[in-house]
Amino acid sequence: MPQLDSDAHDDVATHLQASALIHSPSSKEEAIKVTGKFVDGQEKVLTEGALSLLSSLCDHFATQVPELLNARKFRLAKIDAGELPDYLPQTRKIREGDWQVRGIPNDLRDRRVELTGPVDRKMIINGLNANVKVFMADFEDSLAPSWKAIIEGQVNLRDAVRGEIEYTSAETGKHYQLNEDPAVLVCRVRGLHMVEKHLEFDGIAIPAALFDFALYFHNNYRQLLAKGSGPYFYVPKLESHLEARWWAKVFAFVEERFCLQPGTIKCTCLIETLPAVFEMNEILFELRSNIVALNCGRWDYIFSYIKTLKNHGDRILPDRHDVTMDTAFMSAYSRLLVKTCHKRGALAMGGMTALIPARTDELTQAVLDKVRIDKELEAKNGHDGTWVAHPDLADTAMGIFNEYIGVDHVNQLHITRDVDGPIAAKQLLTPCDGERTEAGMRLNIRIALRYIESWISGNACVPIYGQMEDAATAEISRASIWQWIKHEQSLSNGVVVTKALFKACLVEELAKVKHEVGEKRFTHGRFTQAAVLLEQITLCDDFVAFLTEPGDEMLIE
Incomplete structure (x- = not known):
């Protein structure tokens, strides 16, 4: 089997190999500390042997992450x-x-x-x-x-x-x-x-x-x-x-x-x-x-396309439902x-x-x-x-x-x-054609609102509007809007997507979500917190890598 030439390893690879060699293993199981509250049944899985393995893995590999x-x-x-x-x-x-x-x-x-x-x-x-x-x-x-x-x-x-x-x-x-x-x-x-x-x-x-x-x-x-x-x-x-x-x-x-x-x-x-x-x-x-x-x-891939090429104004994707597997760049993938x-x-x-x-x-x-x-x-x-x-x-x-x-x-x-x-x-980088519509933008807002509310409440797999949404699909919804704002994209009705437009739409779509889920569900849910988080990560000048990272701070334990 072929091996990479010595000059093929970049500085990161060399650093990782060196750190693996000089980081001497310790078998200190006491280095592992569980800080979470006791969960019924955890003694079945947090056994001495499992924690010993985890300690060794952390000792050898955690510092390289x-x-x-x-x-x-x-x-x-x-x-x-x-x-x-x-x-x-x-x-x-x-x-x-x-x-x-x-x-x-x-x-x-x-x-x-x-x-x-x-x-x-x-x-x-x-x-x-x-x-x-x-x-x-x-x-x-x-x-x-x-x-x-x-x-x-x-x-x-x-x-x-x-x-x-x-x-x-x-x-x-x-x-x-x-x-x-x-x-x-x-x-x-x-x-x-x-x-x-x-x-x-x-x-x-x-x-x-x-x-x-x-x-x-x-x-x-x-x-x-x-x-x-x-x-x-x-x-x-x-x-x-x-x-x-x-x-x-x-x-x-x-x-x-x-x-x-x-x-x-x-x-x-x-x-x-x-x-x-x-x-x-x-x-x-x-x-x-x-x-x-x-x-x-595919869903995380679309999200990653937006995230990776976020500064490239010629790589803007259309409404989410237009990015299908029969488009040229997705078919090539x-x-x-x-x-x-x-x-x-x-x-x-x-x-x-x-x-x-x-x-x-x-x-x-x-x-x-x-x-x-x-x-x-x-x-x-x-x-x-x-x-x-x-x-x-x-x-x-x-x-x-x-x-x-x-x-x-x-x-x-x-x-x-x-x-x-x-x-x-x-072929992998040329975006597909399609419209950017106000209806598509508003749908993205409602999907992101409902998903984030569910996620921070402890449920990350959510049926919304006929689709099973998870973190990957929700990421596309919020990332598309961020991309359109950054590059001042015009919607099909001629309206330019701005931070002000998003704020106005967010208020209106939050009211629609309240009507969809009902007064009782809305009042007892965390939709307001979800709206605040969605606004923060959408209007932030620096793209937030994963919505689950700030969401984790709000997650109900």
């Missing part, structure tokens, strides 16, 4: 100053080399439909029982990370792996339990930018990604391996192959510590940031022992991911449809028709599977991928997309 995040800022500053993202010249040998990932376990080879959802008890049972191949239990975009929610999520996954999970609804009395042949379980950890403030190592809040990974791995790996599966993870928000290299070291460290074969831990990485789309080969290469797939995280993955022996997962079933059969059929068009496009592009946000959409998605994959295959790894020419940076 700020360096990786600083590298993001340094790179973004260069783009803000006028550069455009592009393929890395120093890693050309990796892109042109002849190599493949280690391999895919049998129970991950067929992933034609995956359901995603938060880690509450009922959702986990319904997700594992759905007509899907994989259920992704999400500690990230669809979870508001209160300490209670995080701990209960880990307890719920532990019980699910052991087949002990049950739930009875207090409202209806309905009882939920696992079917005999549940879907494969994959755990999505939080991104590197997030910290777990309820637990400290040497007095510093630890990386949330390490917390989620360590607890799920330690509490479940034996049981997962015993039943022919394994510790499988989704890794979100990567922005570079250096971050993938960090994860590869974490995985290798844990495998060696627990005397596991290299490559036992398997991961799927979401390509949901604009910088990462130019480093897909490199990300696969760095994680080649552990990685099995990349995923088109999808096709490049398929071609890259299949060349390297990895699966290429399609993205999320945020649509959910409607209240009437007629409206639901219209939703299913839209889902069918969306999933047919992904299947035609060569994706090996796709995401849905609601179990009732699984049958439609499954039918489409069954048709394209056929009876002789379990995926579409045989589709090489060699018919495609090289996809240049220009």
Whole structure:
């Protein structure tokens, strides 16, 4: 396999390697301190062994996370100053080399439909029982990370792996339990930018990604391996192959510590940031022992496009509903991911449809028709599977991928997309056409208001106007308005988007939300706080990287 030339490693990589060598490990479990309030059941997951592993991981790897995040800022500053993202010249040998990932376990080879959802008890049972191949239990975009929610999520996954999970609804009395042949379980950890403030190592809040990974791995790996599966993870928000290299070291460290074969831990990485789309080969290469797939995280990708190119006035996106997967730059993203993955022996997962079933059969059929068009496009592009946000959409998605994959295959790894020419940076960076409308702006405000209110109240996966909104979709809503204000965009009615216009619209749309949810719900909710937060992050001259960061300070514990 090709190796990077010595001059291919930038200053950040060199610094990270040096810090890993000089930071001597300490086995001081006492360095770990839980600061969150006691949660029922936490003794099941915050065991001595789990905390020991977490302490070792923090000792070896936590100090490198700020360096990786600083590298993001340094790179973004260069783009803000006028550069455009592009393929890395120093890693050309990796892109042109002849190599493949280690391999895919049998129970991950067929992933034609995956359901995603938060880690509450009922959702986990319904997700594992759905007509899907994989259920992704999400500690990230669809979870508001209160300490209670995080701990209960880990307890719920532990019980699910052991087949002990049950739930009875207090409202209806309905009882939920696992079917005999549940879907494969994959755990999505939080991104590197997030910290777990309820637990400290040497007095510093630890990386949330390490917390989620360590607890799920330690509490479940034996049981997962015993039943022919394994510790499988989704890794979100990567922005570079250096971050993938960090994860590869974490995985290798844990495998060696627990005397596991290299490559036992398997991961799927979401390509949901604009910088990462130019480093897909490199990300696969760095994680080649552990990685099995990349995923088109389309909603975060659109958000990242806006965030990354925020200073570029010629890269403005239209109304959110116009940015679809059949637009040129989004299609290039999808096709490049398929071609890259299949060349390297990895699966290429399609993205999320945020649509959910409607209240009437007629409206639901219209939703299913839209889902069918969306999933047919992904299947035609060569994706090996796709995401849905609601179990009732699984049958439609499954039918489409069954048709394209056929009876002789379990995926579409045989589709090489060699018919495609090289996809240049220009194809990935040129925005799509579409209108910027006042109705679209007002809809964005209402979506962001309702989502932020729900998030700071503890619910991060919210049905709003016929779509399942999570942090990624809400980010697009507020980022679009910020972008339009900064670059003084005119709406289709000729009105220029200004801070004053946004303020006026915010007041009016808040009144509409009050009417939609009702006086009682509005009064007892946190809509005023949500409006204040939305105004702050939308009118701030410096773009706020993630709405969940200031939102975390307001989150109900």
